[in-house]
Amino acid sequence: MLRVFLTAAVAGVIAATTWVIWDRVRGPTATPIAGFSAPFVFGRFAVPPDNPLTEEAFALGRHLFYDPILSGNNQVSCATCHVQALAFTDGLAKSPALPGGELEFSSMSLTNLLWGQERFFWDGRATSLEAQALMPIQHPDEMDQDLGELVTELQASRDYRRMFRKAYGEISAENVTRALSTFMRMLISSDSKYDRFLRGKARLSEQEEHGRKLFMAHPDTKVSLRGGNCIDCHSQFLTSGFRDALDGFSNNGLDSDGDLPDGLMAVTGNPAHKGFFKVPTLRNIAVTAPYMHDGRFETLEEVMDHYNDGIVVSDTLSPLILEADNAPEAGQGTVGLRMTPDEVQSIIAFLHTLTDEDFLTNTQFSNPFEGDS
Amino acid sequence: MRIWMTGLAILLVIGGALFFAPSPQRTTSITLTFHAKMGDDPLVFDEFLYENPGGPGTFRVRDFRLYLSNLTLSQGEALFAEPDSYHLLRFDNPETTHSIRLNDIPLRNIDHVRFLIGVDPDANGSIQARGDLDPNSQMAWNWEVGYKFVVMEGTLRIGEEVSPLVYHVGFSENAREVDIQLPPDIGSDGNVDLHVNVDVAKLFDGPSQIDLQKLSSVKFNREDAAMLADNYEAMITPSFK
Numbered sequence A: 001m002l003r004v005f006l007t008a009a010v011a012g013v014i015a016a017t018t019w020v021i022w023d024r025v026r027g028p029t030a031t032p033i034a035g036f037s038a039p040f041v042f043g044r045f046a047v048p049p050d051n052p053l054t055e056e057a058f059a060l061g062r063h064l065f066y067d068p069i070l071s072g073n074n075q076v077s078c079a080t081c082h083v084q085a086l087a088f089t090d091g092l093a094k095s096p097a098l099p100g101g102e103l104e105f106s107s108m109s110l111t112n113l114l115w116g117q118e119r120f121f122w123d124g125r126a127t128s129l130e131a132q133a134l135m136p137i138q139h140p141d142e143m144d145q146d147l148g149e150l151v152t153e154l155q156a157s158r159d160y161r162r163m164f165r166k167a168y169g170e171i172s173a174e175n176v177t178r179a180l181s182t183f184m185r186m187l188i189s190s191d192s193k194y195d196r197f198l199r200g201k202a203r204l205s206e207q208e209e210h211g212r213k214l215f216m217a218h219p220d221t222k223v224s225l226r227g228g229n230c231i232d233c234h235s236q237f238l239t240s241g242f243r244d245a246l247d248g249f250s251n252n253g254l255d256s257d258g259d260l261p262d263g264l265m266a267v268t269g270n271p272a273h274k275g276f277f278k279v280p281t282l283r284n285i286a287v288t289a290p291y292m293h294d295g296r297f298e299t300l301e302e303v304m305d306h307y308n309d310g311i312v313v314s315d316t317l318s319p320l321i322l323e324a325d326n327a328p329e330a331g332q333g334t335v336g337l338r339m340t341p342d343e344v345q346s347i348i349a350f351l352h353t354l355t356d357e358d359f360l361t362n363t364q365f366s367n368p369f370e371g372d373s
Numbered sequence B: 001m002r003i004w005m006t007g008l009a010i011l012l013v014i015g016g017a018l019f020f021a022p023s024p025q026r027t028t029s030i031t032l033t034f035h036a037k038m039g040d041d042p043l044v045f046d047e048f049l050y051e052n053p054g055g056p057g058t059f060r061v062r063d064f065r066l067y068l069s070n071l072t073l074s075q076g077e078a079l080f081a082e083p084d085s086y087h088l089l090r091f092d093n094p095e096t097t098h099s100i101r102l103n104d105i106p107l108r109n110i111d112h113v114r115f116l117i118g119v120d121p122d123a124n125g126s127i128q129a130r131g132d133l134d135p136n137s138q139m140a141w142n143w144e145v146g147y148k149f150v151v152m153e154g155t156l157r158i159g160e161e162v163s164p165l166v167y168h169v170g171f172s173e174n175a176r177e178v179d180i181q182l183p184p185d186i187g188s189d190g191n192v193d194l195h196v197n198v199d200v201a202k203l204f205d206g207p208s209q210i211d212l213q214k215l216s217s218v219k220f221n222r223e224d225a226a227m228l229a230d231n232y233e234a235m236i237t238p239s240f241k
Helices: A002-025 A055-066 A129-138 A147-155 A158-167 A173-185 A193-198 A206-215 A300-309 A319-323 A341-352 A357-361 B002-020 B222-232
Strands: B028-038 B058-075 B078-081 B086-090 B097-105 B112-117 B140-142 B146-158 B161-170 B176-181 B191-199 B236-238
Touching: A055 A158, A055 A173, A129 A147, A129 A173, A147 A158, A147 A173, A158 A173, A206 A341, A300 A341, A319 B146, A319 B161, B028 B058, B058 B097, B086 B097, B140 B146, B146 B222, B161 B222
Parallel strands: B028 B191
Antiparallel strands: B028 B097, B058 B078, B058 B086, B058 B112, B058 B146, B112 B176, B146 B161, B191 B236
């Protein structure tokens, strides 16, 4: 019997030693991001099991995000078109293209990407952040970088060799996307006035509260309920599109059937999705002008004019928009919410409560190559 | 070495026997498959195929979904209530069906399936994400009002004129219980395969006949909502083969 125990003990010691050696060789294990929490009203979220949130991946992702080494000409970084002070948009109607001219689309805010719709880009063509991250890098009009070349360039840097080893073990294009995704997943905005209101830590002004109520209500003239119906598409806490299936895409009445871009239909092939675009988050919306996928509106006033009486009818227009009307009598030639100027201003006031100064200036999200990182 | 191997073999045999031994308590698994229908036929989305039941015109359905909650299964007095039982039934798939599977229910057989169309008052007044309940989803009105229980959206066409149809029925008083009695022979080998029809037409054609032109939307008007709820109460019926 003693022999059995001895053998077992020896086997145990050997296993432990092997594990220790192997652990050294593969490099230090990354540390999970500690104390990670988000408001529970944001709801469920999922991090891919093969890319857990770690401090090392975040630090690496942050460097990559701000480093023009990711582009073919070493001049364009993600941050060129995603500027923190503008909630990671670029302030332009359409982002500039590398060879000159402009891209087809307006840059998108990178906020609270862990929640809401799990497809990315205006037309939803990327099904994960990891899949998304390679697209701008390789796109000839955006960063125009060959992935093999990128890996070679990163390998030449001692700092990156060290950071990749700590986070993932090795440098690869896949790990570039993982790190960028981790950085972007942590871009969490949850300290706006609206958030503090939800936590019972702040009061909204009378006008803001009026705007909040209108935002959260689909109008019903039959019971004299006035509303802006925003919540039909922009969820109540996240203010972004819905997570379930393709619920986070919609046609909000920008173009007529003749000019309607494909939008989501380009991805699903379903004609019922023509002109559908991703419902964007409205967090920090006051700093992300111009608005819509093509940046056609300069101000929130213009956005509200659109929803109030500028809706363009098309076959796939959301019936919720077509039906939402605050005036009891039928409209003459215009389609929209037909709210009073006061009500419109109240909604705009509410939209301003979604600005999160802390997020826009948080040094954890800023350029690590500048100042103290 | 010899002792070692024998010991290991004995352990394996005992462990294996324990692992594979049939447990004394027999359990049942059930698959509930909901088939979205318009009358007798499978529901077709996005095509003007359907007659306005109470007036002129044809309509198409863009979206149809509902909450089912508090699913309980019973055999005689023995009862099993699914925990966190909140299911969003949606039918935007090629088969226009939705399935719920429950494994290893501690009942020898099942003779009744009961559930609510809608959400119980407790969960309806909460912003906790439970089951398929999600306050940041399309089914949430807002936290002061609760959830939409049954949603149907579409378009009515009369001649060349099209107009939107929006039926969002909620409010706690409009949850309706459905009780399905199963025939005794439905289960075999501890497996129950139950098929149920969800007939959208019943929403407008029941105790109240609805003219979609006259009543093109139902949202916050309590009487209208209750009228549709009395109609949808009979919307879900079993189809035993």
